[in-house]
Amino acid sequence: xxxxxxxxxxxxxxxxxxxxxxxxxxxxxxxxxxxxxxxxxxxxxxxxxxxxxxxxxxxxxxxxxxxxxxxxxxxxxxxxxxxxxxxxxxxxxxxxxxxxxxxxxxxxxxxxxxxxxxxxxxxxxxxxxxxxxxxxxxxxxxxxxxxxxxxxxxxxxxxxxxxxxxxxxxxxxxxxxxxxxxxxxxxxxxxxxxxxxxxxxxxxxxxxxxxxxxxxxxxxxxxxxxxxxxxxxxxxxxxxxxxxxxxxxxxxxxxxxxxxxxxxxxxxxxxxxxxxxxxxxxxxxxxxxxxxxxxxxxxxxxxxxxxxxxxxxxxxxxxxxxxxxxxxxxxxxxxxxxxxxxxxxxxxxxxxxxxxxxxxxxxxxxxxxxxxxxxxxxxxxxxxxxxxxxxxxxxxxxxxxxxxxxxxxxxxxxxxxxxxxxxxxxxxxxxxxxxxxxxxxxxxxxxxxxxxxxxxxxxxxxxxxxxxxxxxxxxxxxxxxxxxxxxxxxxxxxxxxxxxxxxxxxxxxxxxxxxxxxxxxxxxxxxxxxxxxxxxxxxxxxxxxxxxxxxxxxxxxxxxxxxxxxxxxxxxxxxxxxxxxxxxxxxxxxxxxxxxxxxxxxxxxx
Numbered sequence: 001x002x003x004x005x006x007x008x009x010x011x012x013x014x015x016x017x018x019x020x021x022x023x024x025x026x027x028x029x030x031x032x033x034x035x036x037x038x039x040x041x042x043x044x045x046x047x048x049x050x051x052x053x054x055x056x057x058x059x060x061x062x063x064x065x066x067x068x069x070x071x072x073x074x075x076x077x078x079x080x081x082x083x084x085x086x087x088x089x090x091x092x093x094x095x096x097x098x099x100x101x102x103x104x105x106x107x108x109x110x111x112x113x114x115x116x117x118x119x120x121x122x123x124x125x126x127x128x129x130x131x132x133x134x135x136x137x138x139x140x141x142x143x144x145x146x147x148x149x150x151x152x153x154x155x156x157x158x159x160x161x162x163x164x165x166x167x168x169x170x171x172x173x174x175x176x177x178x179x180x181x182x183x184x185x186x187x188x189x190x191x192x193x194x195x196x197x198x199x200x201x202x203x204x205x206x207x208x209x210x211x212x213x214x215x216x217x218x219x220x221x222x223x224x225x226x227x228x229x230x231x232x233x234x235x236x237x238x239x240x241x242x243x244x245x246x247x248x249x250x251x252x253x254x255x256x257x258x259x260x261x262x263x264x265x266x267x268x269x270x271x272x273x274x275x276x277x278x279x280x281x282x283x284x285x286x287x288x289x290x291x292x293x294x295x296x297x298x299x300x301x302x303x304x305x306x307x308x309x310x311x312x313x314x315x316x317x318x319x320x321x322x323x324x325x326x327x328x329x330x331x332x333x334x335x336x337x338x339x340x341x342x343x344x345x346x347x348x349x350x351x352x353x354x355x356x357x358x359x360x361x362x363x364x365x366x367x368x369x370x371x372x373x374x375x376x377x378x379x380x381x382x383x384x385x386x387x388x389x390x391x392x393x394x395x396x397x398x399x400x401x402x403x404x405x406x407x408x409x410x411x412x413x414x415x416x417x418x419x420x421x422x423x424x425x426x427x428x429x430x431x432x433x434x435x436x437x438x439x440x441x442x443x444x445x446x447x448x449x450x451x452x453x454x455x456x457x458x459x460x461x462x463x464x465x466x467x468x469x470x471x472x473x474x475x476x477x478x479x480x481x482x483x484x485x486x487x488x489x490x491x492x493x494x495x496x497x498x499x500x501x502x503x504x505x506x507x508x509x510x511x512x513x514x515x516x517x518x519x520x521x522x523x524x525x526x527x528x529x530x531x532x533x534x535x536x537x538x539x540x541x542x543x544x545x546x547x548x549x550x551x552x553x554x555x556x557x558x559x560x561x562x563x564x565x566x567x568x569x570x571x572x573x574x575x576x577x578x579x580x581x582x583x584x585x586x587x588x589x590x591x592x593x594x595x596x597x598x599x600x601x602x603x604x605x606x
Contacts, residue, residue: 009136014052017216017220019162021045028041032347043080045079046078052071053070053073054213071126074117075114082106082107092167109155126146127144135199141208168186184223185222192216238604248417254268256271256287258351260352267279275291276290300526332362336357337357387413387414391408425475426499441476441539442465460513466517466519476605484582485582488582488584491574493514495575496541501545512543515542518539519538522535547590547595550563582602
């Protein structure tokens with residue numbers, strides 16, 4: 001038998017559990033001040049009290065001293081669960097609960113139990129009929145459990161189970177970051193917990209022997225692993241939870257979390273201001289009780305009001321705009337609203353997050369630009385048309401060659417101003433939101449070349465499309481904004497023709513000459529997957545004009561107009577903005593012996 005090999009083994013095992021608890025307390029003492037450490041020191045103090053009192057008691061034959069040691073052992077049981085729950089709350093970033101009334105009630109239960117232990121001879125709330133009942137060569141005792149002893153064990157079990165739940169929740173929520181330490185500490189509580197319940201229910205062949213103190217030995221080994229190998233207190237979930245809380249509460253954008261039934265679960269301070277209600281009042285209320293806006297099944301936004309247009313419905317985020325009148329005198333504010341599904345780690349939808357982004361200034365500027373653009377375009381077109389008409393009349397009626405030349409200059413500049421107004425309309429179109437569609441790039445380029453030849457019949461506009469006769473038309477199709485791509489091609493060709501100085505080298509008379517080439521490079525399948533090998537169309541527009549001044553290109557590439565460096569027109573800007581809208585790249589190079597070569601690479605998107 002084990003008692004023949006290791007005399008008094010229950011006492012030795014209990015003392016080992018107590019010594020192990022003290023050793024681990026010394027090991028983590030240097031981490032004091034970090035989340036959960038002080039509470040864990042309390043856990044070890046309670047465990048050491050439990051194990052050492054019971055171990056020494058098994059070696060004591062004096063009944064009065066044995067009663068004191070048994071009461072001390074129960075004291076360790078009472079406070080082990082309280083301290084373990086305090087550790088789990090603080091370690092997982094829920095220190096606010098530790099300061100709550102609920103946890104104060106738990107501590108109050110511990111204090112009341114301590115008082116009842118001290119006065120047990122008066123009422124027998126913990127035990128009655130205390131007497132020695134030796135087993136395995138040690139002084140085990142038997143007694144009848146009082147109602148408070150059963151209550152203490154039940155509460156202890158609930159507290160430990162709650163702490164284990166918090167640790168397991170952390171393991172599931174934060175994945176591998178805290179997996180080892182959380183799992184180790186959660187598992188470590190199971191052996192002594194089951195042993196305590198078994199002893200309370202008098203299960204087993206020797207019911208008077210409590211094995212829970214012995215079970216603290218594997219408990220200590222698991223805790224030691226968490227402290228040493230997993231570096232438990234070097235990183236803890238408090239950081240992650242604080243980051244989550246800060247990410248929501250400190251954001252200036254209002255954020256509302258909704259349950260699946262569209263009722264408010266949580267909102268940050270900015271959302272309280274937006275809705276005009278505090279978090280406690282809003283919690284449990286439907287969002288549309290405060291705004292003419294609701295979130296429907298599937299994560300989309302259902303409009304029951306507001307001024308914006310709802311986005312397409314589906315499982316992705318939905319967006320619209322809504323106007324809110326503030327009572328603080330700041331007037332109406334426009335918010336872009338986006339609603340996204342909120343899922344748990346398993347991907348199950350558990351609610352929605354609704355984010356409100358204040359776009360008041362953006363919308364105001366957009367409206368101002370629209371009005372300014374349209375007014376300028378209208379006045380520019382009308383006034384330029386009048387000036388051009390009078391210029392034509394002057395050119396026809398004056399006989400003085402010098403005056404005729406002036407009239408011709410008036411006519412040409414008026415035409416340029418009218419064209420500038422039309423180009424401003426193109427800019428407005430580029431700045432608006434548009435949908436991508438399938439575009440046959442080769443057909444579009446051919447159409448733009450045909451239009452250029454009709455506008456400039458005296459110019460030479462060559463076209464070279466590197467077609468493979470064995471491929472079908474889909475090889476030249478990409479999904480982009482058609483209006484943006486059209487603006488890029490049209491203005492690249494138009495710029496080459498409009499700024500030609502009549503001193504070219506490709507034609508004998510030095511007239512306007514442009515060559516447009518279209519080809520493909522990379523990506524055998526023609527699918528743009530974001531890699532370097534993704535296919536792209538290559539459009540090259542070459543001319544033999546005077547070239548584009550360096551400061552013109554630098555101005556556009558820097559994205560900023562200045563008083564000293566400014567573009568002479570909108571053509572280069574239209575190309576730049578259109579290219580950005582379709583994800584294209586534009587490069588400007590000098591052409592030998594004269595002119596400019598513009599290379600536009602267009603992504604192929606299916």
